[in-house]
Amino acid sequence: MIFGTRPEAIKMAPLFHKLKERGVDVKVIATAQHREMLDQVLSLFSVQTDYDLNVMKHRQSLAGLTARLCDAIDNVFKQETFNWILTQGDTTSTFVGSLIAFYHKIPVAHVEAGLRSFNRLDPFPEEVNRRMASQLATLHFAPTEEAKENLLKDNIDKKEIIVTGNTVIDALLWIINQKSKELDEIIEKYSLKDQKYILMTMHRRENHGTRMSNTMKGIKKLIKQYPDYQLIFPVHYNPAVRDVVEKELKGIDHIRLTDPLEYLDFVALMRDCMFIISDSGGVQEEAPSLGKPVLVLRETTERPEAIHSGVAKLIGTDEDSVFKNAAMLIEDYSVYQKMSVASNPFGHGDASDQIVDSLLRYK
Numbered sequence: 001m002i003f004g005t006r007p008e009a010i011k012m013a014p015l016f017h018k019l020k021e022r023g024v025d026v027k028v029i030a031t032a033q034h035r036e037m038l039d040q041v042l043s044l045f046s047v048q049t050d051y052d053l054n055v056m057k058h059r060q061s062l063a064g065l066t067a068r069l070c071d072a073i074d075n076v077f078k079q080e081t082f083n084w085i086l087t088q089g090d091t092t093s094t095f096v097g098s099l100i101a102f103y104h105k106i107p108v109a110h111v112e113a114g115l116r117s118f119n120r121l122d123p124f125p126e127e128v129n130r131r132m133a134s135q136l137a138t139l140h141f142a143p144t145e146e147a148k149e150n151l152l153k154d155n156i157d158k159k160e161i162i163v164t165g166n167t168v169i170d171a172l173l174w175i176i177n178q179k180s181k182e183l184d185e186i187i188e189k190y191s192l193k194d195q196k197y198i199l200m201t202m203h204r205r206e207n208h209g210t211r212m213s214n215t216m217k218g219i220k221k222l223i224k225q226y227p228d229y230q231l232i233f234p235v236h237y238n239p240a241v242r243d244v245v246e247k248e249l250k251g252i253d254h255i256r257l258t259d260p261l262e263y264l265d266f267v268a269l270m271r272d273c274m275f276i277i278s279d280s281g282g283v284q285e286e287a288p289s290l291g292k293p294v295l296v297l298r299e300t301t302e303r304p305e306a307i308h309s310g311v312a313k314l315i316g317t318d319e320d321s322v323f324k325n326a327a328m329l330i331e332d333y334s335v336y337q338k339m340s341v342a343s344n345p346f347g348h349g350d351a352s353d354q355i356v357d358s359l360l361r362y363k
Contacts, residue, residue: 001026001086002073004033004055004093006041007168007282010263011112012088013045014170018352022360029076031055031069031093036237040262045171051076059239062092062125069096077104084109084359087137088167090123090130090302098136108133109359112166113140114147115281115302122300123281124206130302139362141355143285143346144305164354165347168285173349175267176289186268196229198326199273201280202245202297203236211317212241215297216248218322219277223254225323226330230254232269234261275329275336277322284312285346293339295325303346311342 003012009030019026030049032038035056042049053072055065069092077100085101087094088111098108110133117127134140134154142148143166151161175183187193200219202212223231235245235257249255261269270276271290276283279297284306287294294312306312315325329336 002029002031002093002097003088003091004031004038004053005091006034006037006263007280008088008091008093009038009041009045009047010171010282011167012086013041013047014167014174014352015086015111015355016047017045018356019359022356024356024360027051027080027082029053029073029097031072031097033065033069033091033093037260044263065092066096069093070100073097073100074103077101077106082106086111087133088112090115090126090133092125092129095129095132098133102136107138108136109139109141109355110134110137111141111355112143112147113137114142114144114149114151114161116147116150117300117302119300122206122298123204123302127302139358141351141358143351146305162354162358164358165349165351166285167351167355168282169289169344169347170349170352172267172286172289175264176271179264179267182264183268183271186265187272190232190265190269192230192232192269192272197269197273198229198231198275198277199269200231200233200277201236201283202233202278203238203241204279204298205240207279207297207317208240209244211297212244213248214319215317215322216245218319218326219249219255220252221319221323222326223252225327227254229274229330230256232256232258232273234258234266236260275326275339277326285344287311288342288344288346291340293329293336295322295329297322305345309342309345311339311344313339 027050029051031053055068085106085108087097101108140161141164148161148163235242275293277295284303288311295315296312297317299316315321
């Protein structure tokens with residue numbers, strides 16, 4: 001298994017344990033593309049790494065990251081023989097891991113395959129990463145029928161595509177069911193019991209700069225208009241994010257900026273918030289299971305199922321759009337209720353079982 005970011009680790013953790021339960025010898029190659037946030041999840045889900053490539057550099061460029069990943073992963077493949085390489089999603093670690101596996105003639109199984117925004121620059125570079133990963137993979141585990149259709153349009157053999165749901169739901173439901181006491185304690189720790197609050201995240205590369213600044217202006221206007229609400233914003237470590245957010249929002253009443261949260265803390269805040277404002281892909285998948293509306297700070301999404309089901313809405317990053325759409329959820333209960341009761345199109349928590357069954361059956 002190759003992964004390097006927190007979202008990848010969350011989505012691979014249930015699969016790691018299912019493979020272990022079935023007696024499969026699993027080796028974990030952690031690229032540590034995101035160091036601090038990755039380590040939190042590995043600890044939470046008790047995932048042990050066999051190779052820690054530790055490729056992260058301060059203010060790293062995509063070219064530099066890609067070059068370091070190529071060398072590091074290639075060196076691992078020279079040391080061990082693998083029957084399969086499992087990659088997840090759309091990170092640079094996913095693309096490079098798939099490419100180097102191809103160079104070594106090792107089949108790749110791509111988890112969360114087939115997502116498409118159909119805009120090569122949005123999200124950037126993820127849209128191209130996942131398209132290239134699809135061309136390199138042997139098995140494609142699509143989370144939804146719509147993702148399967150995208151793969152078929154790319155001329156992927158339908159016999160190589162298995163619709164499984166998304167493993168993030170496996171991970172989320174495990175936490176909700178097994179860690180309820182801890183989740184309650186976290187809400188107490190943040191003094192949020194019985195409080196009305198909005199949860200926000202924003203980090204994507206295509207939103208850096210003006211888009212992020214405009215979004216923050218809309219948030220300031222919102223909280224000034226509705227002082228009964230708090231905004232909780234875990235701010236990504238990336239200086240391109242942190243510098244803008246702190247300049248615009250630091251010190252404003254009812255806005256609480258925090259460091260990135262451990263996943264358990266984040267799940268607790270998702271569970272009890274009123275709604276979520278985010279450009280995250282994973283949040284669009286998790287929120288329906290928790291009954292939380294999501295306002296998506298993007299022009300496109302590779303998860304259109306969230307939009308079609310009604311739980312999420314694309315609002316872009318325009319100041320007025322951010323304000324008006326969030327205000328509508330606060331003011332109009334019928335809109336809020338419609339979004340909060342939407343069903344989850346991303347599965348019911350059995351994706352990892354289906355993936356393991358398919359891998360062990362594959363001839």
